[in-house]
Amino acid sequence: MALIKGVLSKVRSGLRRTRQALAAPLRSVLSGRTLDEALIREIEAALIQADVGVAATRRLVGSIREARSSGALTRGEDALEHLKAELKAMWPSADRALRLADTPPTVILVAGINGSGKTTTTAKLAAMLQAQGKSVLLGACDTFRAGAVKQLEVWAHRLTERAGAGAPAVHLVRGAEGGDPAAVAFDACDAAVSRGVDVVILDTAGRLHTQDPLMRQLAKIRDVAAKRIPGAPHEVLLVLDATSGQNALRQAAVFTDAIDVTGIILAKLDGTARGGSVVAIRQATDIPVKFIGVGETPEDLAPFDPDAFVEALFATDDADRAA
């Protein structure tokens, strides 16, 4: 119980950090001003600088212009509220929960480009599930990158240690370095079934969406999991780096093509990047954002909160002005 409490308070403080970064939102700039073309351009600039992208920004700003010419919006703050409502409507609360199998084990496949935060996110998910009293098994399917297996092993060890006696362990299944990642996935699923583990999380090697053979390898990992456990993987999570720009759209599209992504985790949102690319992604796809990463420790995972996220999009800070 103490552990769970600790986790909760950490997440809360992590979120507070993100919220604080959002202080001085565009609101203060917009309040008390009439909504004219100059102001609309400022909003446009704010969206672009949040990585929302040119096309998605144009669509959003277009709807403000429309509402203004119809007389529905007249003041700066109206425009902001209008935009926020529009953005928040993009992410219904329904699809934010982790999808678990009716009968365990649940299999979660974690994928993404190099260095986006997959392995750390895997550890964070494991910590979260562990805090919910579930036993977790990590499959070290990154057999390629130097130190990748060891990294996951350290996490499994740390999570097991700190949970103390009686708490569910975090297992690890690994293969030979340079070995077939799909074989590791199979072994992990196999071990999960025989050990009666609740959730399997498969950490995969980073790969650029432009590398066809590696994308096919990922599909193979997924297929192998499905073969061993019918219905698996129950979640296919794409870890995106919040500092990524418009390339994130390509990543979302290509990874979805290859392995039917079921949810996005937006990592590294604790910096100054706004992660606005998920707005553009949402305009183009049905993939929901499920969690955000707000730090490097296992507790630094929070459910995606559209309200806080949208507020953050409009944060202006000195860095923006000084650039």
Place this chain on the structure above:
Amino acid sequence: MFDRIQDAIGGAYRALSGKGTISEANIRQAADDVRTALLEADANYQVVEAFCEEIVAEALGREVTRSLKPGQEFVGVVHRKLVELLSPPDGAEPGVVQVAPPPTVVMMCGLQGSGKTTTCAKLAAYLKKRGRSCLLVAADLQRPAAVDQLRTVAEQVERDAPGGARVLFYAEPDQVGAYGEAVGVAVGVCQRALKEALRERVDTVILDTAGRLHVNDELMGELERVHRAVRPHQTFLVVDAMTGQDAVHSAKAFHERLHVDGVVLTKFDSDTRGGAALSINRVTGAPIRFIGVGEKLDALEEFHAERIAGRILGMGDVVTLVEKAQEEVSEEEAAALQEKLARGEMTFDDFLKQLRAIRRMGPLKQVLGMLPGVGSALKDAQVDDKQLNRIEGIINSMTSAERRDPSLLTASRRRRIARGSASSQQEVNRLVKQFEAVSKMAKQMAGLGAIGKIKAVRQMQGQAQQLAAGGGFRPKAGTRTVSPKAGYKKRKAKRR
């Protein structure tokens, strides 16, 4: 990666061409296209605004040279500006500057996951190839297994990378702590590593530091202390080429605290448009020294502003293409081909060989973007093995005389070839058309100077478009025109 900018600038100078003078209106229109393209390429908003203002001012203040069309003039302005933006301010050489007496100390820094550790090893391989020994120092005591990662790649370089020099590794594994626990320890580790480097008489010391957020005061403070303690000769900021608008913020913060001497842009092998390259240079003034183009330890290239700017302008990054091609074709082969091309004597066999080489050279789009002239027209085309086999089939059904001289290909001969290769006559016609267009382009490009190339590119743009429109190269599904949403829905429907 700069394909979109190429598009826009191509569009801009198409719009401008034929008109006698550069007017404010058409310059603004062109600059607006450039602006959009740069923003879509993730260049920072403020940087783009400033850049566009400058090119407009410069273009307007310029007398149009009689011999050049205004469109060319504008391209010249944009090109010069881009090179200026991307070039080292002091005209510094690319690569690692060495100091005497050794060791030269190089410190890597950057955000989490940007590619620091990998780049350390790549740099070691780069130096080894040039006969310089180095010591890799594991100064990341935070990330789980960071030390093991560096040790592994250091051993790989020592064992497998070409070159004669030693590659040593320094770590103090017992100092490793969990996040937040080992802050500050890196200072001592680096100091002791430096002593080791002196004892071992290595040429270069490379410090791999932990990834950190530019807004994390504690960790940035640690980095400053390391910096003060070891006084690196070169501080390299390692940045992911896919970074968006935030690139300026992190780069600026690292630069202010450490004074960044050089930038390494990693993951350049992705299809990112790489506008971050423009942003970072502008806010730090630090030159981009290297680009990372893959996970392998030899995937590091020196950065050349001219090349990238050329790519931006759709002039084609000829140099890189030639270098890449050289990995595929032997030097004599390449020279022979070059001569043939210049004489307009390309054969169908050469054509096929070229297609195969392009196919092997990696993501086709990337290569096509570098091909002079054809880049913007063919960037969404995809040549897969199946198509290559069909093309090969058709060519195999030609006589050797026909392969050398397409003018022999009369309608009846084409019918025969179609039958022989089990393809349609349209397919044969299409291939011949493609061949002729490519052959003509190749001939024009061979042996042209820079200005000539700009001219030629403009002429070719029209031809290339026809070539693409003529088909043969299947437009790739799922690019830009088809929204991923549509694809997603389709699949969902299928599953039900």
